[in-house]
Amino acid sequence: MKTKITFFSTKPYDIAFFDQANHDDSLELCYLDTHLNPATAPLVQGSAVVCLFVNDKADAAIISTFAKAGVKLIALRCAGYNNVDLAACKQAGIGVVRVPAYSPYSVAEHALALILTLNRKTHKAFNRVREGNFALEGLMGFDLHGQTVGLIGLGKIGRVTAQILRGFGCTVLGYDVYEDEEAKRTGVSYVPLESLLAQSDIVSLHCPLTPQTHHLINAQTLAGMKNGVMLINTSRGALIDTMAVIQSLKSGKIGYLGLDVYEEEADLFFEDFSGKVIQDDVFSRLLSFPNVLITGHQAFFTRNALQSIAETTLANIHAFVNGGPLENEVVFKE
Structure with missing residues (x-):
């Protein structure tokens, strides 16, 4: 059975690099070009993993929607995680991973x-x-x-x-x-x-x-x-x-x-x-x-960085799916 991953805020370059980095037929990558918001959050239905970018804000209400839809992991394809309510994730039993370093x-x-x-x-x-x-x-x-x-x-x-x-x-x-x-x-x-x-x-x-x-x-x-x-x-x-x-x-x-x-x-x-x-x-x-x-948040935008982001994000998801240690997990601290 394939693991469905819903991506928000995807651009053509995201799709190209993630498709190139995905060598596992067990992952179903579902790309959405829309931002994450209360109206689009229900689109994750059937997804075990949600992949977010820097301006996708996952507040407590959206985390609740994710939990009801069966989401178990938020995979951030960026280093920062200030856009995710970690306390709500912990309460809902949803893990959070990120890309701490790309290029x-x-x-x-x-x-x-x-x-x-x-x-x-x-x-x-x-x-x-x-x-x-x-x-x-x-x-x-x-x-x-x-x-x-x-x-x-x-x-x-x-x-x-x-x-x-x-x-x-x-x-x-x-x-x-x-x-x-x-x-x-x-x-x-x-x-x-x-x-x-x-x-x-x-x-x-x-x-x-x-x-x-x-x-x-x-x-x-x-x-x-x-x-x-x-x-x-x-x-x-x-x-x-x-x-x-x-x-x-x-x-x-x-x-x-x-x-x-x-x-x-x-x-x-x-x-x-x-x-x-x-x-x-x-x-x-x-x-x-x-x-x-x-400039419009383009500092990260090199071939090297996009390749690294895709590879690390998918590695994080593989570790979760296979029950391995989450090396890049973001843990909520009281």
């Missing part, structure tokens, strides 16, 4: 792409040259070599980011709950958060979203940063208090802002709104600043 290089390299683009304004130069404008006014940047970069979060992605930055000749400061010896060998100097914010020319976020890190970047922490600081976020949108950041952009406290995530992105990202009026006024305000660069 840390994909996200780290994208963070560097944001830094370099904001600095050297290559996106603006590209448009100018296409219009026959070869003037250099307004395109001046700075040498990345010699800059102090503060990394908040020194997991796998943070460590790779540190390695790349050290290659550019940057001084790298780090802040994390745990100090990592590998990061220290890379040349990262661990300092308190307040010191990192005060000393860094560039601050880049690489930490998970938890109750403790929610709005980690707020009016108070922004006040402790250098004037004209560059702020980069390729992690989770809600690490940043967007309204506080907008005020700092207006005052000049933030000189450059690079985002691949946004705290209200669920209704925007991964869809094409090019022919529509965006209704999110806060997001539209961000787009109005000339020193802001936003």
Whole structure:
């Protein structure tokens, strides 16, 4: 008997990589392009496993629907799990697994792409040259070599980011709950958060979203940063208090802002709104600043990462189906 797996929020590239990675006829992969919500949750009927992405929010009500439909496992094809009510899952007897690491290089390299683009304004130069404008006014940047970069979060992605930055000749400061010896060998100097914010020319976020890190970047922490600081976020949108950041952009406290995530992105990202009026006024305000660069949660989007995500997700599901240990299980902690 086949095990049915219902995927939400799937795109053609998801289907291609999961079909390529699925070598087991015992798994029936059912792809839905719709997001998970109360109206679509009943579509999991007959599925033992549900596969979710970053903006599929599985709250207590949806978990209850899953349990009644016979779902036994939620397989997240992403690293973060803040979109799942773990307490409700534990009560319903539904396991949760994730992909803790796919390609840390994909996200780290994208963070560097944001830094370099904001600095050297290559996106603006590209448009100018296409219009026959070869003037250099307004395109001046700075040498990345010699800059102090503060990394908040020194997991796998943070460590790779540190390695790349050290290659550019940057001084790298780090802040994390745990100090990592590998990061220290890379040349990262661990300092308190307040010191990192005060000393860094560039601050880049690489930490998970938890109750403790929610709005980690707020009016108070922004006040402790250098004037004209560059702020980069390729992690989770809600690490940043967007309204506080907008005020700092207006005052000049933030000189450059690079985002691949946004705290209200669920209704925007991964869809094409090019022919529509965006209704999110806060997001539209961000787009109005000339020193802001936003990409649509694409830092993970490399062939290497998508292949790894598919393989790890299916391995997690195989372990569950076969009754083996769930190496990548997310356990609810009281």
